[in-house]
Amino acid sequence: xxxxxxxxxxxxxxxxxxxxxxxxxxxxxxxxxxxxxxxxxxxxxxxxxxxxxxxxxxxxxxxxxxxxxxxxxxxxxxxxxxxxxxxxxxxxxxxxxxxxxxxxxxxxxxxxxxxxxxxxxxxxxxxxxxxxxxxxxxxxxxxxxxxxxxxxxxxxxxxxxxxxxxxxxxxxxxxxxxxxxxxxxxxxxxxxxxxxxxxxxxxxxxxxxxxxxxxxxxxxxxxxxxxxxxxxxxxxxxxxxxxxxxxxxxxxxxxxxxxxxxxxxxxxxxxxxxxxxxxxxxxxxxxxxxx
Numbered sequence: 001x002x003x004x005x006x007x008x009x010x011x012x013x014x015x016x017x018x019x020x021x022x023x024x025x026x027x028x029x030x031x032x033x034x035x036x037x038x039x040x041x042x043x044x045x046x047x048x049x050x051x052x053x054x055x056x057x058x059x060x061x062x063x064x065x066x067x068x069x070x071x072x073x074x075x076x077x078x079x080x081x082x083x084x085x086x087x088x089x090x091x092x093x094x095x096x097x098x099x100x101x102x103x104x105x106x107x108x109x110x111x112x113x114x115x116x117x118x119x120x121x122x123x124x125x126x127x128x129x130x131x132x133x134x135x136x137x138x139x140x141x142x143x144x145x146x147x148x149x150x151x152x153x154x155x156x157x158x159x160x161x162x163x164x165x166x167x168x169x170x171x172x173x174x175x176x177x178x179x180x181x182x183x184x185x186x187x188x189x190x191x192x193x194x195x196x197x198x199x200x201x202x203x204x205x206x207x208x209x210x211x212x213x214x215x216x217x218x219x220x221x222x223x224x225x226x227x228x229x230x231x232x233x234x235x236x237x238x239x240x241x242x243x244x245x246x247x248x249x250x251x252x253x254x255x256x257x258x259x260x261x262x263x264x265x266x267x268x269x270x271x272x273x274x275x276x277x278x279x280x281x282x283x284x285x286x287x288x289x290x291x
Contacts, residue, residue, distance in 0.1 A: 026086055031098065037090030042077030042274055045109035049079050049093060050102045052261030052269075054159070054215035054225070058119045059103045060273070061256030062126055062133070062211050067276070068252040071130045073109060078259045078273040120152045123208040133208045144202035147194075147209035155216050157183045167226040181232065184220075188237045191217055195239035210247060215257070218244035255279055 015029050041047055046063065050056040066074035081087045081102050088100040097104035097117035105122050107114040107129075116125045124145075127134035135141045162180035165173055191213070194201060201209040216225070221240050223229040234241070247253055258270045258279065266284035273279075 026083060026088075031094075031100065032089075033091040033094045034086060034089040035091070037087075037092055039090070039092035039096065039106075040077075040079055041106075041108070042079075044075040044077050044274075045073055045107065046076035047079070047106040047108060048076050049081050049096060049104045049106075050260045051081050051083055052257070052259060052263075053102065054155070054219060055101075055119045056103045056260055057215035057257050058212050059105065059122050059126075060259035061215070061253050062123055062208065064252035064256040064259075065211070065250075066126065066130050066132060069130075069132055071132065074126070074130060076273070080260050080262075080271050082262075118152075120148055120212060123148065123212055127208050133206065133211065135202065135205065135207065140203055140205075144207045144209045147201040148212050150190075151209070151212045151216065154187050157187065158216055158220070162228070163226045166228055166231070185232060188217065188221070188232070188234070188240060191243075192237040192239045195243045200243070206247075210243075214244065214247045214253070218247060222248065258283070 039047075039049055048059060048063070050059060052060070060078060063074050063076050081093065081104075083102060087093060088097075088102060093104060094100055096106055096115045099117060101117070103117075103119055103122060105116045105125075107116065107125075116122045124134065135144055157180055162177070162184045165176040165180060169176070191201075198204070200206050201213060217240065219225040220232070221229065221234040221237060221244050223234070229235075258268055259273045260271065261269045262271065263269070266288060267286075269284040270278055270282060271284065272282075
């Protein structure tokens, strides 16, 4: 089998930093800060510390959708956290998210700041705060939250499992890639069957379930994630493709996908967002032209 070895696990595992692959510099088996660094604070009620990964996109899409509905209290500053540089291990970030993962949110709209971490928790918090994108009727609410938590439980198989071994691991291991490709295709089939019978995941309305699932699985079938669209034969999942295109057509989704983004065409990268006008004036292509 390709990538097989005679490795036998030792009785006690020890941390060998040389074996971390692409993420050796940031992966470690302990928590807590590695250095002192306070987080910046902007002028808006909501302070987001993030990166434009699928998990980060969930929150920026949600915030842009709330603003599009007229919720002025959803104005936010989005500060870039460069995880490749270890920004997530700064003392200020760890104080907001002890798990040292993006995204992390501070709500400073009240007397006492409120921290929220984990993307699903942030989506739920914002939906309840603004009364949007989360149904009130019990059955619809349960369906929405079920798909939200489906995504939270399923995405590690797509990202940390399939994505890591297919795209990032220093050695291509056939067993690992096969194992996680099978699970990702099963998940795509779960979505496809649901979306064949329902316009959106929770029913006829667009909700935080769609906002959570789209950056991962919409990005996958659109060919943006891991360069794996052909490998996974995503064209077979026609209902997922229909849904992915419908969501991508939303202007707020297109804006949210740009925020804290470090890859792709410079015109699609808005490294930090502090005002709605930044989309017109501060994307990387415009900043480069000004310099």
